[in-house]
Amino acid sequence: MSGLRGGRPDYGGGIGAFLCAGAVAAVLLGVVLLFALLFMRGAAAFWPRPLTEWRLADGTVRLAEELDERPDGSIRARIGNREFYGLDFLIAGPEEVAARSRPADAVRIERTENGPFFGYLDQAGAETWRLRLPDGRPVELPAAQVLRVSYPNRLGWFGRVGAWFAGVGRFIVEEPRNANQEGGVWPALVGTSLLVILMSLLVVPFGVLAAVYLNEYARDTWFVRLVRVAVNNLAGVPSIVYGVFGLGFLIYGVGGAIDRAFFAADLPRPTFGAGGVLWAAVTMALLTVPVVVVATEEGLRAVPRERREAALALGATRWEMLRHVILPGARPGILTGAILAVSRAAGEVAPLMLTGVVGFARELPIDGDFPYLHLQERFMHLGFHIYAVGFQAPNVEAAEPLVYATAALLLALVLALNLTAIRLRARVRKRLEGR
């Protein structure tokens, strides 16, 4: 297989081969750094950081969640209490901070408004909580605003690990709050799953149908060859173009027609004539048809000719051969296609932007109200969440940790799917080669 099989220890050319090795090294380094960046920052978003009391040179006192040190030695820290300071973050050089300490009773309160509160807790009343700012000024907070209280400086190592897991858990099952800058991604997770399920229901049967036609039923004419080239090429058509088609044909065309026929009373307010999870799923299905077709065809080809001939020789009809011999044999290929399609749909954002994704949806497209599944509703999506929060949040700096966390979550999902698909495909290919 390899040019080195003769046992030659040397590349034989020195510099050229080394440069090629360098290219591999650079690509690998890119992979490692990218994954490390996303997973470390994503994980760090939930790591409880201690609160450090900063006595600044100008006499003010702040409790700071120290985030990172800059090349010039200054430290960027979150100082909370936005309604009192006007800003969430502070960058202070070493000469500006006169003294640093870690008071054990420093409290971090997550609240529904104004981001976290850093200070000291005097009394947790039923109506109002009496608190002190880091410099000792007393303030009050309505009890209804309080979500969670923690004393990060009292946490031991185990406590922190526990807090980290709890944080990850809340991130997954909670709703976002404060313009998506805090809270969790549950609605986005639900939206992504619903989109992917709807899409799979559409793309897998039809993709398999198309692949079976191309591979089993169609004769090898110029038309079929042309169609195969076309299907292959459609995999390379930009995803945004599918979005354009989804908006123009599905939403304005089909959706508009449905509205005129069945929801005329609601017009001009559109029901199906606006973006929604159904249209997004259909668009995604179109986008992923080539993926499923190509993978299924590979799976179909992996079924040995002898098995087909044996089936036919035993008197099976074509359909019986297909059902009992070919499709079971092609199952890994079909599965690979389905997984790759799901992974593509989970990560693709551009066509969704035209077909119904929103940064914040008041309601889930699936809930307890009849008819339970609201296919015309707009929905949230993990990938779009990254774009929406990272670029449209009022305070991007404050939202950044959660964007990294969302990206890490999405990446983990997609990687898991892709790894499974790669394994499965390796199995199909081995069978193809072993034939």
Added chain:
Amino acid sequence: MTSSPSFRRRRAADRAVAALVRFGGVGVVLAVLFIAFYLVREALPLAAAPKLEESGRRLPAVAAPVAVGVEDFTEALWELHRDGRLVLRDVADGAELDAAAPLALGPGETVVEARLSPDQATLAVATSSGRLAALPLAFAVDYDDDLERSHRLEETTPRWLIEEGDGPLAAFSVLAEDATVWGAAVRGDGALELVRGRIKVNRLTGAERLSRKVLRLAEPGPITDLALLEGGAVLAGFADGGLAAWRADRPFNKLEECGRTPAGAAVRQIQPLIGAGSALVARADGAVERWMMVAPETGRPILDEAAEMSEAVPGLRLLAPSTRQRVFFALADRELRIGHATAAEYLAAVRLPAGVERVLPSPREDHLLLIGADWVEVRGLELGYPGVTARTLFARIQYEGSPAPAWTWQSTGGSDAYEPKISLVPLILGTFKGTLWALLPSIPLAVLGALFTARFLRGRAREIVKPAVELLAGIPSVILGFVGALYLAPAMQDRMLAVFLLPFVLVLLTVVLAVGWARLPLPSRRRLHEGWAPFLLMAVYAAVGAALLRAGPGLEQALLGAPFREWAPAALGLPFEQRNAAVVGLAMGFAVTPLIFTLAEDAFRNVPETLAEASLALGATPWQTSVRVIFPPALPGVVAAVMLGLGRAVGETMIVLMATGNTSITRLNIFQGFRALSANLAVELPEAPHGESLYRTLFLSALLLFAFTFLVNTAAETIRVRGRKEL
């Protein structure tokens, strides 16, 4: 053949499935191909020419009016008569609906001429005694119980800009802006006057008062027509064909000349366009030019010719502007041309009946009035998408207020009077700019890496590299865009120099290592490397790269004397933005490299091993074998891989959307961002009104993307298949 019931059932099932599969399979394939057809279908109406009905309703005018027009629905016709009466009539039967006399003319005074503003909201009225008024036109609609419309005149008061007449005006123009009404006229004594009327509203009584200021130029020359442009600039044409423009100076003390042109064909008419940002000048020889005031970077605005219509109209008599766009109607002897001022060309020509003296579009541009001496004919008009032509899409155009022709994409503005700028050139250029900077690092990395992986990596090392690259290929582009914009962009802006030096430093380092390696004694070489060199190099690269990037800001200070982002604009004349093409190139490189890598690796692996074995047996080194024996037959496959990478980069949306500033510029400067076709679609299409010009233009750009990637992919596939056949 037995024909038992069970066999028949089985045969029926078999046939049914065969039919279903054929139908479904062909259906799915056609459905996907339908996308291309649909894009064409949506974009095609852009090419249609404006259409005017062959014939229309003709109704006689009661007495030859000075001015005629219709209200929004083209259901009522208004007429301004010589005696100052305004009459509203039903278009269907000519019955009088309403009448008023808002002008309150003096005894014996008549209306001599009236000119309608392009938006048809103001009528400039000149009287026999030489007085000039701006008469606002407004119509009210009442709905009865059956939702039937009826029309009436809304009460208006004229704003007299010249109150004391001294004989008929030779030329005049009126321009209503927010709280200012401008008037310009050549008075009976030959002097040019500019009047600025400020509308002051008494807060208590609500009463309106016009406070006027007048500037006078005693001997301007023989002016044949004039028009007021934005901000009260006066554009006048002379009998000898020359043009001149004046503006009031800052404290409004005198008229300053801002441009004068040499003589030419006599000026017949000067017609401002909607928004008064530019005016059309019609000449005696049928030529039509577009003129505007252009503000240079310093100093006063000056008169500038933006464009001349592509052809002259023989027998040109009169121009009429449309109410919402830069379309105009040029009336010639028995012929009507429909032209577009931005495109600077005529889009349609229509034969007209005899006796048409004037034409006027309805306010909604869905009808055209043909006005004769004592009749008015209403014809249906379909303008289509006149603002979208090959010229407006691809040619350099001097838009209103810009000093020079340029390719600009700025599709929507604040008001109806905004001139859409829909050049696709900056978007196409932006797309290729992003692609260029993405492919530049990706191609060598991916191709060389693939060669090494295919030829030199074995066993475990291979099992690490290949899946790692495939996983990289699966990363959602929104994540790459986010990393590019929020991590790479701020990090790179402080150490741009180091980023650019890094590849050279690493290449140099590799060469040094390679040379050093060759000097090692053979046994230690043998022990050290089993194709694991990439992993050793990785560690070296990480260490050196980290050191270089850490030193980056200091390096810039030491070498350039300033941070690079300040040095580049000053020393190289290249503006610097944080989210620039270098960031996109790097972020998109993560998406493109694994794609090229995987496909190129396949190409290298597809070369039969027998070739390599023959070469090695003849004494060639593995490296010589790779370069001279394996590479040439694999080249078609590698080219195909690069082309597919190109296709991917061209269509990539999220990375480009997030990691650039999305400003549409036509510079290839790597330190600035750009706006790509794909990102433009994502940003603008959701907001574009369904079915209108912008919507269809965006579909056209989607079609361009589709066609380009489809062609590139087909070419790549063809090259790949050919190359494989040759093996």
